[in-house]
Amino acid sequence: MKLSELKKGTRAIVESVNLEDDLKKRFSAMGLSPGIILRVCRRTFGSDSLHVKVECSSCLALSKTEASQIKVTPIGKGMCLGNRGKSEQSEHFCDSEDCQMKADD
Amino acid sequence: MSSEIKVAIVGQPNVGKSSIINALSNAKLHVGNFSGVTVEKKEIYLKRDDYDIRMTDLPGIYALNAYTPEEQVAKDFLVDEDYDVMVNVVDANTLSRNLIFTMQLLDMHRKTVLVINMVDEIEKKGGTLDEKSIEKLLGIPVVLTSAKENRGVEEIITQIIKLHNSVLSKNKIYYNEKVEQRIEELAKILRKSPHFKSEDYSRFLAIRLIDRDENIYKMIHDLPIFIEAHNALEKMYKDLESEFDEESTTDILANERAAISYNLQMETLDIKEENESLSEKIDNFLIHPIFGLPIFLFFMWALFQLTFVLGNYPMNLIDSIFIETSSFLADFLPKGIFNSVLTEGVLPAVGAIVMFLPNILVLFLGLNLLEQTGYMSRAAYLMDGFLKKFGLQGKAFVPLVSGFGCTVPAYMAARTLKNPKDRIITMLVLGFMSCGARLPIYVLLVSAFFANQNPGNMLFYIYIGGAFLGLIVAKILRTVLFKGEPEPFVMEMPPYRFPSFKALGMDLWIKTRMFLKKAGTFIAIAAMVIWFLSSYPVNNTLVQNYNAKIEQTVDINKKMNLKNELNAKLLENSYLGDFGKFIQPVFAPLGFDWRLSVAVVAGLSAKEVVVSTLGTLYAMSGATETSKGLVAKMRQNVDFKAAIALIIIIMIYSPCLAAMGTFYTEVPQWAWRIFYTIYPNVVAWLLAYGVYKTLALMGY
Numbered sequence: 001m002k003l004s005e006l007k008k009g010t011r012a013i014v015e016s017v018n019l020e021d022d023l024k025k026r027f028s029a030m031g032l033s034p035g036i037i038l039r040v041c042r043r044t045f046g047s048d049s050l051h052v053k054v055e056c057s058s059c060l061a062l063s064k065t066e067a068s069q070i071k072v073t074p075i076g077k078g079m080c081l082g083n084r085g086k087s088e089q090s091e092h093f094c095d096s097e098d099c100q101m102k103a104d105d
Numbered sequence: 106m107s108s109e110i111k112v113a114i115v116g117q118p119n120v121g122k123s124s125i126i127n128a129l130s131n132a133k134l135h136v137g138n139f140s141g142v143t144v145e146k147k148e149i150y151l152k153r154d155d156y157d158i159r160m161t162d163l164p165g166i167y168a169l170n171a172y173t174p175e176e177q178v179a180k181d182f183l184v185d186e187d188y189d190v191m192v193n194v195v196d197a198n199t200l201s202r203n204l205i206f207t208m209q210l211l212d213m214h215r216k217t218v219l220v221i222n223m224v225d226e227i228e229k230k231g232g233t234l235d236e237k238s239i240e241k242l243l244g245i246p247v248v249l250t251s252a253k254e255n256r257g258v259e260e261i262i263t264q265i266i267k268l269h270n271s272v273l274s275k276n277k278i279y280y281n282e283k284v285e286q287r288i289e290e291l292a293k294i295l296r297k298s299p300h301f302k303s304e305d306y307s308r309f310l311a312i313r314l315i316d317r318d319e320n321i322y323k324m325i326h327d328l329p330i331f332i333e334a335h336n337a338l339e340k341m342y343k344d345l346e347s348e349f350d351e352e353s354t355t356d357i358l359a360n361e362r363a364a365i366s367y368n369l370q371m372e373t374l375d376i377k378e379e380n381e382s383l384s385e386k387i388d389n390f391l392i393h394p395i396f397g398l399p400i401f402l403f404f405m406w407a408l409f410q411l412t413f414v415l416g417n418y419p420m421n422l423i424d425s426i427f428i429e430t431s432s433f434l435a436d437f438l439p440k441g442i443f444n445s446v447l448t449e450g451v452l453p454a455v456g457a458i459v460m461f462l463p464n465i466l467v468l469f470l471g472l473n474l475l476e477q478t479g480y481m482s483r484a485a486y487l488m489d490g491f492l493k494k495f496g497l498q499g500k501a502f503v504p505l506v507s508g509f510g511c512t513v514p515a516y517m518a519a520r521t522l523k524n525p526k527d528r529i530i531t532m533l534v535l536g537f538m539s540c541g542a543r544l545p546i547y548v549l550l551v552s553a554f555f556a557n558q559n560p561g562n563m564l565f566y567i568y569i570g571g572a573f574l575g576l577i578v579a580k581i582l583r584t585v586l587f588k589g590e591p592e593p594f595v596m597e598m599p600p601y602r603f604p605s606f607k608a609l610g611m612d613l614w615i616k617t618r619m620f621l622k623k624a625g626t627f628i629a630i631a632a633m634v635i636w637f638l639s640s641y642p643v644n645n646t647l648v649q650n651y652n653a654k655i656e657q658t659v660d661i662n663k664k665m666n667l668k669n670e671l672n673a674k675l676l677e678n679s680y681l682g683d684f685g686k687f688i689q690p691v692f693a694p695l696g697f698d699w700r701l702s703v704a705v706v707a708g709l710s711a712k713e714v715v716v717s718t719l720g721t722l723y724a725m726s727g728a729t730e731t732s733k734g735l736v737a738k739m740r741q742n743v744d745f746k747a748a749i750a751l752i753i754i755i756m757i758y759s760p761c762l763a764a765m766g767t768f769y770t771e772v773p774q775w776a777w778r779i780f781y782t783i784y785p786n787v788v789a790w791l792l793a794y795g796v797y798k799t800l801a802l803m804g805y
């Protein structure tokens with residue numbers, strides 16, 4: 001369902017952000033990207049703008065137009081900040097002296 | 106011998122970059138609890154041991170893909186400018202999100218210190234942060250700080266110096282192997298160009314290109330290697346996107362970085378998410394769907410009430426101090442030009458404006474609280490829907506409301522708007538937001554003409570009325586000149602923070618000092634100019650005629666009247682009188698006499714000059730009744746309709762020279778500059794004339 005239709009207080013996981021590239025990057029840098037858990041705290045009178053709490057991160061204010069382009073799936077309880085990475089940590093950090101990229105198995 | 110270290114302070118908005126610099130030095134950078142406080146780079150010098158440290162505070166930036174003009178300032182600095190050490194400040198409360206940006210910075214592979222700020226807030230929530238693990242995992246020094254409690258900040262300097270004196274350590278962050286392969290491939294191509302010989306730099310550019318960074322793409326556009334790089338890049342986009350089953354390589358990199366940051370946070374930060382934080386409880390009330398807007402309006406109303414009521418107490422005291430001083434000096438100093446310049450020109454002018462300092466301070470305190478507490482972005486959220494009706498959006502609220510303080514920084518704050526049309530509309534109507542310097546004129550006129558109504562209400566109506574007019578003009582501009590939708594509204598809402606009394610006090614003190622300095626220099630000099638222009642040339646025959654008449658008269662009152670008549674005539678025949686009468690036809694339809702006309706025109710230099718000029722002109726024409734304050738004189742000399750017309754003119758016509766200069770530097774197009782210079786004055790005159798005529802018809 002659309003983020004703009006999400007009931008107040010319901011937690012949901014972001015499925016996709018269907019906005020133009022610039023804006024999508026912006027949302028992602030502000031902590032709102034696919035895989036993230038969020039919840040709508042409130043709307044303004046007339047529902048023009050939403051107050052959204054991104055879990056384990058900040059609150060965002062955004063307007064209905066953009067929220068209607070964000071797809072979410074409501075969930076019950078869940079862990080903070082959806083575990084989004086497919087990759088394992090060991091792939092990214094290199095501790096050995098002469099650091100070589102580790103093979104991807 | 107001392108050596109210089111150039112340091113760039115970079116991080117996402119509102120993480121406390123400016124606060125940290127303030128804590129490290131005696132700088133007084135502007136700080137506020139919302140994104141986009143700093144909108145231009147500022148250099149601060151520090152001296153530690155043998156090092157001259159030159160720190161550049163940059164505007165906050167969410168990601169290396171700059172979105173808004175002020176972010177572009179930061180990005181350009183990071184990519185193009187020369188600096189030795191980068192200090193990346195992150196907010197412990199939103200660690201993993203901040204670290205995503207850190208990953209992008211680490212791609213540059215430069216000497217970097219990671220500063221995790223706001224640890225006091227983490228501790229309050231009962232959390233702990235293991236900075237040693239982060240240090241180990243990222244391979245860069247990590248410092249925990251609280252700029253608020255002045256903790257840990259000196260350690261930043263220690264680390265900067267240490268890094269400066271050591272070799273750059275190895276990069277420890279790697280992306281997925283498939284991505285790394287492409288990065289290396291592209292970097293190799295880039296290195297064929299003499300511009301990108303450096304291993305690190307070419308790797309960084311390659312990553313940026315795979316991340317679809319348009320600035321960097323443009324940068325390589327004109328190079329001989331472009332075709333080769335472009336073709337390779339296109340293939341990489343296609344291959345990577347299908348290999349990872351993602352829409353865009355940007356998403357692939359974003360996922361990679363997010364995974365690393367998330368893991369980092371999980372490993373190092375131990376904290377429980379609160380059920381309902383204090384901020385949320387406050388929000389339930391302050392930005393309530395129904396009561397939110399009325400509460401906001403109530404705050405504004407209360408602010409103007411306080412501005413008038415609190416400001417009024419010291420006002421009479423300051424007024425009488427200046428009047429007493431000038432009449433004492435008038436008798437004490439030898440008669441002559443100096444005496445007259447001082448007691449008729451400078452002191453009444455400076456006094457007339459300084460007596461409004463308390464009002465201005467109350468207004469500034471209110472605006473400062475709006476900035477410091479975190480209510481600013483909430484108000485923007487509340488106003489978003491309303492502003493959309495006028496072709497603007499919630500983010501425009503920040504520059505607009507800053508305009509109530511001073512128009513100059515408000516023009517700068519418009520940099521936080523991405524869409525150029527939004528920006529220009531906002532800047533064109535910003536003048537309608539009456540700045541603090543216009544407050545004295547309003548207080549003066551309201552005290553003189555609305556004393557028996559509630560003057561605070563009048564102030565509120567004037568400010569809100571001006572804002573409303575501005576929005577109507579914005580709507581017209583949007584429909585006629587700048588068709589299109591405003592940019593999408595998205596803004597971070599930081600937690601509420603209790604402002605420190607020290608910071609509030611410091612801010613007011615800075616404002617006071619600046620104001621007094623302006624009064625003592627610019628306004629004093631302007632007053633001198635006004636005095637000279639209005640005292641010369643002296644018509645000697647007129648003086649002799651009147652002196653003869655005065656001598657023959659016995660009655661004291663008649664003598665007074667003759668003296669006043671003489672003064673008035675002399676003033677009328679002065680240079681300024683001539684000028685006043687020359688421009689008066691323009692203002693005559695509004696019921697202004699030549700003095701009001703002169704004051705309005707002089708107000709184009711700075712709005713304080715309106716009141717100070719009135720102070721001088723009325724002091725001179727009635728030199729024998731200095732004991733009567735300016736308020737009373739205005740009431741005597743200006744008619745009600747003209748006073749209202751004056752309020753409207755002041756509300757709308759061009760702001761001061763400083764503001765106009767800022768507009769010119771921020772807006773390069775001549776067409777807009779010319780439009781901006783003319784239209785407010787035309788609108789102001791027409792509206793004032795309309796209201797004047799209407800009032801006349803109503804029998805005032």
Ligand SMILES: Nc1nc2c(ncn2[C@@H]2O[C@H](COP(=O)(O)OP(=O)(O)OP(=O)(O)O)[C@@H](O)[C@H]2O)c(=O)[nH]1
Pocket residue numbers: 116117118119120121122123124125135136137138139140141142143144163164165166222223224225226250251252253254477602
């Ligand atoms: N509790 C707490 N608050 C802090 C700390 N450091 C800064 N703040 C507050 O955080 C807010 C943002 O501080 P700024 O220094 O303006 O942040 P900035 O990074 O310069 O922000 P921009 O210029 O908008 O990018 C202000 O309200 C500060 O008072 C800290 O260590 N602890």
Ligand SMILES: [Mg+2]
Pocket residue numbers: 122123124135136142143163164165
């Ligand atoms: Mg700042």
